[in-house]
């Protein structure tokens with residue numbers, strides 16, 4: 001793993017400076033702070049298929065929580081429901097006590113929850129820098145009267161935005177490709193672009209959907225390293241991943257889903273030894 005690159009400044013809700021007290025990881029404990037995600041009795045069905053069937057768990061603030069389970073367990077559907085892409089059929093989702101369940105994605109995002117996708121979705125015809133810069137809402141230049149009446153303000157805001165984007169791009173190890181089209185870089189680099197875009201929003205919690213899938217080992221180390229750095233600063237993560245080494249090395253707490261339900265949760269070592277989890281893996285062919 002590489003080191004030494006300073007994490008971008010997180011606001012008070014991310015970099016909360018809490019003491020590192022969690023079990024052996026040296027990372028902040030999941031008590032207090034921001035980014036606590038509470039999923040309660042969530043149901044999302046596609047016709048008769050209850051892809052998410054009454055799921056409840058808490059991803060504590062300041063923690064890296066892993067979400068694992070066999071193919072078709074309902075993990076991505078749960079992410080989509082939490083992030084507002086699907087309205088909930090039942091249940092609730094709270095972020096730091098605020099109800100975000102069934103809000104549209106842009107409102108969930110503005111509450112401080114950012115997510116990435118299993119298959120990255122960059123704007124392929126734009127550069128990496130432009131992809132990262134276009135994230136913040138309410139830039140002055142986006143209000144047409146500002147560009148007519150207050151061009152100085154627009155220029156200043158754009159400069160600040162670019163500085164922040166460059167800082168985050170450097171943190172994510174993407175400086176060399178910042179002028180390249182996002183559609184032309186590797187899949188692993190695109191995953192880092194997604195992480196950079198999520199960070200531009202200054203989130204409280206980031207949901208990562210299979211950040212390690214299809215990524216070469218060197219880039220995977222960079223992704224792991226960046227997640228650890230950000231978490232040390234207090235940023236919470238909920239991560240879907242099939243790569244067990246990745247999950248075991250990163251997560252403080254693991255939630256296991258199978259056939260739309262939570263079948264186990266707890267510390268990584270305990271969870272992977274759970275007979276129900278082993279059964280689900282063997283029966284459902286978790287990779």
Ligand SMILES: Nc1ncnc2c1ncn2[C@@H]1O[C@H](COP(=O)(O)OP(=O)(O)OP(=O)(O)O)[C@@H](O)[C@H]1O
Pocket residue numbers: 046049051069070071072073074075076077078
């Ligand atoms: N848009 C959709 N329309 C209909 N059924 C869907 C849709 N999305 C998912 N499903 C179904 O919901 C169930 C859960 O799928 P989901 O993709 O959430 O599982 P997963 O745990 O993320 O699997 P994987 O690890 O393979 O990505 C599956 O039976 C799937 O076929």
